[in-house]
Amino acid sequence: MIQGEVGGKLYTEPFSKGVLSRSLTRAEMGPNKAYAFASCIESKLKKTSITLITIDELVELIVEDLRDEDPEIADKYIAWRKIKQCNDPLIILIGGASGVGTSSIAFEIANRLGIRNMISTDMIREVMRKIVSKELSPVIHESSFTAYKGMRVPPPPEFDDVLAGFRDHVDTVSVGIDAVIERSLKEGISIVIEGVHIVPGFIKKELIEKDNVIMFVLTLSDKEVHKGRFYSRCRQMWARRPLQRYLDNFFAIRKTHKYFESQARKFDVKSIENIDVVTTIDYIIKNITETYGGITNVEKSESEGFDDD
Ligand SMILES: Nc1ncnc2c1ncn2[C@@H]1O[C@H](COP(=O)(O)OP(=O)(O)O)[C@@H](O)[C@H]1O
Ligand SMILES: O=C(O)[C@@H](COP(=O)(O)O)OP(=O)(O)O
Incomplete structure (x- = not known):
């Protein structure tokens, strides 16, 4: 026994x-x-x-x-x-521009750690779209990279349209992300949250400062590799998102990519070149172990969100 x-x-x-x-x-x-x-x-x-x-x-x-x-x-x-073995639930946030691989990596990380809860920020946004009408918040009814088209008051000429729209869009969806984090902390549930709306500087300070809330940003500095990911994503049989839409907006998507890089630097968030899945996952796991794994040492029960093994 x-x-x-x-x-x-x-x-x-x-x-x-x-x-x-x-x-x-x-x-x-x-x-x-x-x-x-x-x-x-x-x-x-x-x-x-x-x-x-x-x-x-x-x-x-x-x-x-x-x-x-x-x-x-x-x-x-x-x-x-x-x-x-850590006492508190683990909240892992994985952000990055559209197509860099946040959903693929989040799925693998959740699997590796035996975390049974995972949500994409697109889903959080979808719920918010049902609650907040297009008239009230046109930006969240757009994609993150076309949000500028929904801005009721265009930004001053010295600001970049795409980034102004992106920031507005992310800022709104971040309210929903904060709520998911707060609920997970309250219930003691470990969760992986991923998507284009996980941007350094937008999550509530009091949440992101917690040791058990850990953010990563994925990048692809080579724009051709990035573009290739849309081809591979749209090749999958079950994919319902048209390739052309992402290719037509690729320039705007790259602008958001650059913004991710600069925000990660500004807020000292770990950013990883997601070239090889295994390397990315190993890096994230190693980082979590180093920053969080040594904190406490009480056996976790199944109810705390991890698989019981
Ligand atoms: N490290 C990687 N190496 C090769 N292909 C990857 C990698 N990460 C993701 N992909 C592929 O790139 C495409 C886009 O990834 P996805 O996770 O859907 O991106 P996102 O959720 O960031 O939009 C998918 O076809 C996925 O299988
Ligand atoms: O808003 C956006 O940038 C994308 C993010 O989705 P991913 O590409 O990250 O999955 O959502 P869309 O409006 O294209 O459904």
């Missing part, structure tokens, strides 16, 4: 190969290998006369064997456990 602790209370449960292999896949071990490894750990436990082992002792045993099997996976497993 395994002995763990939740909120100061001890509990015991049988060893499960399924639970352990799921944790190992979070550390990027292939599913078959993970199941085989978990079976070896089970046999090892059966061979000893120990009938009760604490979670910490079990983890020590796993890490020892993992180090022999694959040191890189051992490090990833340790990093993942560190994040999972």
Whole structure:
């Protein structure tokens, strides 16, 4: 039996190969290998006369064997456990101009960390559009990069139209994003929020200053690579968004991209060139472990938003 602790209370449960292999896949071990490894750990436990082992002792045993099997996976497993053991819910914000890959990366990060809640800011905006009429806020009824077309009073000539519209659009949607963050903190739910509206400088200061609210910005400095992402996105069978619209507005989208870069610098938000998915994910996980993983060390329960493994 395994002995763990939740909120100061001890509990015991049988060893499960399924639970352990799921944790190992979070550390990027292939599913078959993970199941085989978990079976070896089970046999090892059966061979000893120990009938009760604490979670910490079990983890020590796993890490020892993992180090022999694959040191890189051992490090990833340790990093993942560190994040999972923190007391507070984790709010991960991933922003970037349209097409840079925020939804793809957010999905992978949520998977890796076992976070079951994820929302795109496009969805938050869609709810807001039902509440706020086009007459009242024309900008949020546009895309972020065409928002300038909805501005009732055009910006003074010294301002860039696209960026003035973008800022207005993001500022409005940020009210909804703040609400999702506040609710997640109140309920103790970990969540990944992603999209073009996650812009440094726009989320409420008191929220973004929390250690467990962590923002990243994705970039693609090569504009041809960026353009290519719209082609690959629109090739997917289920994609319903017309390629031409993004190509026609590509110049405006690049302006917002530049704005993301400068805001990230100004507000000291980590920005990552999203060239290779694995590199981007590893960077984000490493960063979260370093900035947040070392804070507290109380076992998390399932209700706090992570998968129970
Ligand atoms: N690191 C990456 N390497 C290669 N392709 C990527 C990467 N990140 C995203 N993509 C692809 O680029 C396209 C746009 O990504 P998506 O996540 O939809 O962007 P966004 O949500 O920022 O608009 C998708 O087809 C996606 O599969
Ligand atoms: O407003 C915008 O910039 C895009 C963001 O979506 P992503 O490209 O980031 O998914 O939404 P759209 O109006 O094109 O549906």
